[in-house]
Amino acid sequence: MRNSSTYGEELLWAEIRRRQLGYQFHRQVRVLDYIVDFYCHELRLAIEVDGDSHNSPEAFRRDKQRQSHIEKHCVHFIRLKDDDVRGDIRKSVDKIKLWIKENKDKIESPE
Numbered sequence: 001m002r003n004s005s006t007y008g009e010e011l012l013w014a015e016i017r018r019r020q021l022g023y024q025f026h027r028q029v030r031v032l033d034y035i036v037d038f039y040c041h042e043l044r045l046a047i048e049v050d051g052d053s054h055n056s057p058e059a060f061r062r063d064k065q066r067q068s069h070i071e072k073h074c075v076h077f078i079r080l081k082d083d084d085v086r087g088d089i090r091k092s093v094d095k096i097k098l099w100i101k102e103n104k105d106k107i108e109s110p111e
Contacts (some may be wrong), residue, residue, distance in 0.1 A: 008085035009037055009049045013091045016047075023101060031070055043100065043107055044075050051082040076103065 005013070005027075005062045016025045016038065025047070029039035036046040050063070067077050078099055 006049060006051050006082050008080070008082035011089050012038070012047070012049060012080070012085050015089060016096065021097060030042075031075055032073060034066055034070060036070075043104065045078065045088070045099070045103075046051065047069065047078045047080065047096065049080050049082050049085055070109055079108060 009027075013027060013046050015021075022105070023040045023042050025038045025039055025040045029036055029046075031046060037049050038047040048063075048067075062078075069085060071077065076099075078096060095098075096103070
């Protein structure tokens with residue numbers, strides 16, 4: 001777990017905490033052997049805000065492998081770029097809202 005959040009993570013947290021989107025999100029949640037930036041248990045939705053440290057080919061490979069492993073356990077992902085969140089928080093929140101609208105009724109319980 002990290003002690004400090006990026007500015008984009010802080011902006012997004014201000015928009016999704018306290019059930020503002022109708023669902024409870026938590027910060028820095030352990031999912032399997034990993035920590036995700038934000039997680040909603042009800043939707044089994046992980047949200048990652050990727051900053052510059054995710055831009056290298058090695059980091060991209062690790063992120064893809066990590067996400068694939070977590071998705072095998074019925075967890076869904078939304079990945080946002082930190083620059084995009086900071087540049088247009090509304091667009092980032094709208095992306096999450098759209099995902100919720102399109103998927104909330106399809107969420108199946110893991111076996």
